[in-house]
Amino acid sequence: MEKKHAVAIEVNGKILRAELPARLTLVDFLRDEARLTGTHVGCEHGICGACSVLFDAQPIRSCLMFAWQADGHRVTTVEGLANADGSPSVLQDSFCETHGLQCGYCTPGMIVAAHALLEENRAPSEAEVRAAIAGNLCRCTGYQQIVDAVLLAASRKK
């Protein structure tokens, strides 16, 4: 049997304790152990950004990190970005308003990346939005309505 490692990871505000094999990636932990399937797997080599989550408030690719590396850290997934009552955040609602999504597969990663941007920069320019989501690939939208969504969310948050 593979050796297991005890971890305690704060996921969306709750401490999750588990014994995990060393090679388990963070995204597999989130999806398969925590059953948070909003975080998606696209390439498993750190390019597409579908697996983006916040790691101590910074956007990272959860396919490139082992779950044990998150021991003692704070992870936020797309499920954790909704309002406390479960209603969509301003950013999530803005994606719906501008049609900033189609198939929904890259969407959680996009929202994570955009959320991180708006935490740092409350009034980004279009170029800054594009730069912030440049690490997240989308095949449906051509990015136009995603950029629109992030700019709309920024203006609504003012």
Added chain:
Amino acid sequence: MTTAFRYVGKKRRTKEGPRFAAGRGRFVADIALPQMKHVALVTSPYACARIDRVDATQALAVPGCVCVLSGEELCAAVDPLLVGVDAPLVKRYPLANGIARYAGEWVVAVVADSRAAAEDAAEKVQIGYQPLPYNVDAEKALDAAAPLVHPEHGSNLLYRRQFVWGPVAEDFARAAHRLSFRARWHRSATVPIETFGVLASWDAGRQILDVWASIQMPKFPDQTARALRLPGSAVRVHFDVDVGGSYGVKRGIKHAVLVGYLAKKLGFPVRLIEDRLENMRGGDMHGPDRIFDMEVAFEADATIRSLKIRALDDVGAYAGRAPLQLGKPVGAIVGPYRIGSVAYEPIAVLTNKTAQEAVRGFGQSPTNFALETALDRIARHLGMDRVEVRRRNLIRKDEFPYLIPSGTTYDSGDYHAVLDKALAAAGYAELLATRDAARAAGKLAGIGIATCLEPSGGNSAFEPLFNPKNETTTWMDSCLVRVDLSGSITGVMNTSSAGQAHETLVATCVGEILERDPDSIRVVRADSLVALPSNSPVGSRMAIMLGGAAAGAARKVRERLIAIAAHQFECAVEDIEYRDGHASLKGAPAKRLSWDQLVEIAHRKFHLLPPGVEPGLQEKFVWQVPTGGMLPTPEGRIQMYPCTAFEAHLVYVEIDRDSGRPSLQRYVCGHDCGVMINPQVVHGMTYGGIAHGIGAALYERFAYSDTGQLQSQTFMDYLIPSAMEVPALRIVDHCTPSPLTTFGQKGSGEAGYLGAPAAIASAVNDALAPLGVAIDELPMTPHEIWQRTRGVRR
């Protein structure tokens, strides 16, 4: 016309948006069943090799490994997958059958308790290969001495036909000018961010195989059942799976047959989620890979008389529906132009590469690129403006319906108006000045233009055209509308979706007819055992076909409600006024039955129903594709898709001399797809199509080495445009309703992609023109561009 609608054409959020924004979609990898097992694949390292030996001893010793399945066992137990053309000896199975015919082909499937354990075990499978001669050059593959991909087939030629429509030889002889050139469209694909996945579970008690799959595939349940030698009623495909992008490629038959076989054999649910490597080389999702040899005959005033097109397509090692991608362009073979005669020679060739599958546009975008290259070359040859050459040849508004030489009638359009709108929006005169100023400053700058068609309504008429044994003349779609006892409306569709907002489409169309708020209408998906016929969202067809079916079913519900009211008021149905779901007697508004009262009668009060009306409140509608239904003529003339949308692209590019990197600085697309049921959905798909076209034009290529190894297997070498490569895009709408469809809509699922590659090629070549250099190959990667400019740089 658009103003007559209450919901159609209005701004509306999608029904699908909230669940996706919340991360609460349900994709196939999100579905986990108890005791589910996982598949990993062992793939061939050789372009062609005989499989002499499979030794699973060490693999089976890996903890958690439950099964190692060889091709030998599987191929004996299942039937070959469907071939789109008449080539029964080009047999394809989910795993290689004795010979692996491309590098990356699946040879052995390993099943284990977890994907990690399956990968561990896959590494321990020992396979003895005997490398065989191979061919990876589609032109050389036709030489007599070339190694055969399928020796039983007797040739590497899969399909070839010479079509001649109209007096081609005479037109060429008479024309003042002739040009010939070669245009090359290299292999790329849509490459969705979600790979293909399938989960299957065998219910031994009921003898039913349940399948959840990430698919966009016509007749998927039927094909899966046939290959597994099961009755169609023993395979239940669940269409309520969110598909993470497809744009054509998610066919997945081989995946489903493999996993279905394993689930039945092992008695456990079995899931295969491709990893990116399995997807890129063995997922059988590469797109067209074509060499166009073009000849065009035209006059001094740029009037085009005739075309000769030879299209040689490298379909890879196996053939599903892919060769038919040479067939669909027959329905728009002259593009939007008045060209009186055409010769077309499609040639599908087998090579030792990954099998080709359907890609957005089904062969139309490469054809449009070849056609638009011809238009640009005519302009250059005559020293005429490229816009003017197009203006002179575009079909005029008053010529519709317009019959093209290959037998398709274009339904409607106003191509000149759309082009003018795009030119105005782009500021064409100013753009020319910008380009010339940039050139004067020593930059490489160019303007690209493309005017292209998007055939829509998908009727699959290329099937009988390319295979006389196939007499498919219907490609229907359906919808069931039911109103329950509480008065709630549910629309039932019969296919899965990959981001096209079909739930919104159905709700909008049903709401429009029943005059009920689309937000209040639920849309669900049947499974294949209760489903009405559907041919899936291919060929830009759902706005027309599913929208039309939903409206048709809703209309029958409405008629039933009116009949109930007429019976109640003892009047003719013509005397009933239907508004917002309520029915009243014209001229006597007090005589009114509300929606709730009408529903109550339908569901509970048989004594109040008109004679012969069935109780309950539900209607189905199965719609045949408009204009479809005929077999081709002996000359190969046929009505392909019913509707044609039009797009005019204008793009301004500057190229960095040091890196060859093109930067798209302005992008305008004039677009006419008739009445848009949801304009934001149409715009979204068009933006996405343009972005995909930017990839196909500049970055994306499944490149092979001379030894048949795929060299772009990851997202580090197969480059998908990001938000930095895709510029701000502007769409200018125009509306010429289709006379053939319910609301005047046309399809738009392939919009943008059908013109963007041609437009960008046009722009790059305009930028390179001062250097006397031209590139007629896509993708024009920055490296390619840099190489072409090297040595001629001032």
